[in-house]
Amino acid sequence: MSTGLRWLPDIRxxxxxxxxFDPxxxxxxxxxxxxxxxADVSATAALRHLAAxxxxRxxxxxxxxxREATQHQCALAEELGFAMAQHGLQLLCGGKNGVMEAACKGHAAGGGLPIGLLPDEEWQAANPYVAIPIATGIGPARNAIIARSCLVLVAVGGGVGTLSEMALGLQFKRLVLALADAPVVDGVARLDSPEAALARIAGHILGNL
Structure with a gap:
């Protein structure tokens, strides 16, 4: 189905x-x-053109x-992180291990500068792929900052901590998406691939297409 989006290469x-669209x-x-x-473009292609x-913004x-993520969860997070970087999207995560580390690894590999908002008091607690570590020293309360700061949240698996971030995201009226075996929450769209998540993110940025 056409999105109605068109790219003017002469004036980008x-x-x-x-x-x-004002980027x-x-x-x-x-x-x-x-x-x-x-030329007609999809939402994801439009996002990539804008990023270039x-x-x-x-x-x-x-x-x-x-943090204790499965191999499948890490693979999905790494793939999504890479795709985000390739489409000019800024990654923000908790900066620790498991899904967070995999997402940062993919984002860095795609040319991005992943931000890690750490619960710890010192930046050295970040995983090795975090380019911009921010030590908050506030423990799990940093989940609320992540949920408030992000335009979209994508949960890849998760337990109680992830569930709290998803609920906060909904409370703050953010778009919340779920991959793999993320907790089931009313109002959260469950998707089957990083490509589908990227398409939803792109559509949301460009006006809920």
Whole structure:
């Protein structure tokens, strides 16, 4: 199904139905630019084009999940982290091990600078793939900061800690997505692949397409 999105390569702009997307505010505004030469694009392709302009506001996207993660959960988190970096999305996570470490590994491999919001008092507690460690010293209470700060939260597996972040995300009216065997929560969309998660994230950024 068409999203109505079109990319104007000459001016590196995303347009749709007489509107133009402002990558700094993540919003649409009226625009009378001649759309001749524009090409239809998917939401994920549009996001990648916008990222290449270096103008896309990098509001954090969170990947959350257990420290004691399965191999499957880590593989999904690493794949999603890599795809996020490739599409200009900023990763924010808890900065520790398991799903968080896998997500950071993928994001770093994709050219991103993953941010780890640590429960610990010192930055050295971060996993080795965190580029920007932020030591909060507030323990599990940092979950609320992650949920508040992120535009979207993606849970990859998880237990009680992940469940709390998912619930906080919903309370803060964030889009919350679930992969693998993440806790079942009303209002959380369950997806079957990192590609599906990326498509939902892209659509949300571009106006819930």
């Amino acid at each position: 702009a995303l347009v749709a139905d007489g509107r133009r 700094s505010t993540l919003s649409w505004r009226a625009d009378d630019t001649d759309h001749a030469g524009a 302009t270096q103008a896309l 990098r509001v954090p996207i969170g990947i959350i999940g257990p």
